[in-house]
Amino acid sequence: MAGHSGSKRVIYAALAGNVAIALTKFAAAFFTGSSAMLSEGVHSLVDTGNGALLLYGMRRAARPPDRTHPLGHGRELYFWSFIVALLVFALGAGVSFYEGVIHIMAPEPIVNAKVNYIVLGLSFLFEGSSWLVALKEFRGQKGRLGWFEAVRMSKDPSIYTVLFEDSAALLGLVVAFVGILSAELLGIPELDGAGSIGIAVILGATAIFLARESKGLLIGEPASPEVQRKVLAIAQEDPAVQRANGILSVHIGPEEIVAGLSIEFEDHLTAPEIEACVERLEARLKSDMPEITRLFVKPQATGTWERRRKAIAGAFEED
Secondary structure, three states, X not given: OHHHHHHHHHHXXXXXXXXXXXXXXXXXXXHHOOHHHHHHHHHHHHHHHHHHHHHHHHHHHOOOOOOOOOOOOOOHHHHHHHHHHHHHHHHHHHXXXXXXXXXXXXXXXXXXXXXXXXXXXXXXXXXXXXXXXXXXXXXXXXXXXXXXXXXXXXXXXXXXXXXXXXXXXXXHHHHHHHHHHHHHHHOOOHHHHHHHHHHHHHHHHHHHHHHHHHHHHHHOOOOOHHXXXXXXXXXXXXXXXXXEEEEEEEEEEOOEEEEEEEEEEOOOOOHHHHHHHHHHHHHHHHHHOOOEEEEEEEEOOHHHHHHHHHXXXXXXXHO
């Protein structure tokens, strides 16, 4: 799981900032009575817990295969990423919305608003630093893809989860600032509660987006078209292969792919020669594409493969 070194760096950077920010925001909310600041404190606390869960998921996913999980534990990262999305929605958005409604129904004037402004400014600085680390790492991963396309194609949720959480945090800080400032200048304390509801909307939208992406990975997404083409090209180069028909693949981790190859072998081959070909393919893929952690080869006529491929495509179009 060496490929996770960048992911861990991003998460550690986020954790370092969120712990300090959460404590500072809670202290400011206690002294000023600001609903928006309390919501921001909850937000940072949830982000801290989420970072810890992502690290836990990465550690669990790195365990080797065993008797009960013969394909490995890679999907643990996807499971905990989904839990992170649920926590953002249930705790972050839920508590923020509750606080906003309470402070609108029973508004209280903000005391020592300057404390809030100082905390918000420092929080923006710390969150911005964490956001830049996540942004730099994600930009290195996405290449020429667009931002949302890169997220959709990514098989490593740890980086984009932190990036979107930090982005939501920065937007939340802006909303909190506007809510507190407008409540103070206009003398309408309900606007502070409205700021909390605005933060809840931001967190809710972020959570829904993250949950949708994590769900796809958890159910099972195929390898990228480039990876599939490369596997087929390697198989086609073997002299015992008449035609590499196609590939079925699924990610069980960011750098762990299980692949099933449909191959039509040369007609004159014996069973031992076919076994030798499969061993050559496994050795070649292990050397050139270590992300292919499991390979299954099915001897199959090209016509049979095409019929089954069209049947699968037809079922997909009906759905």
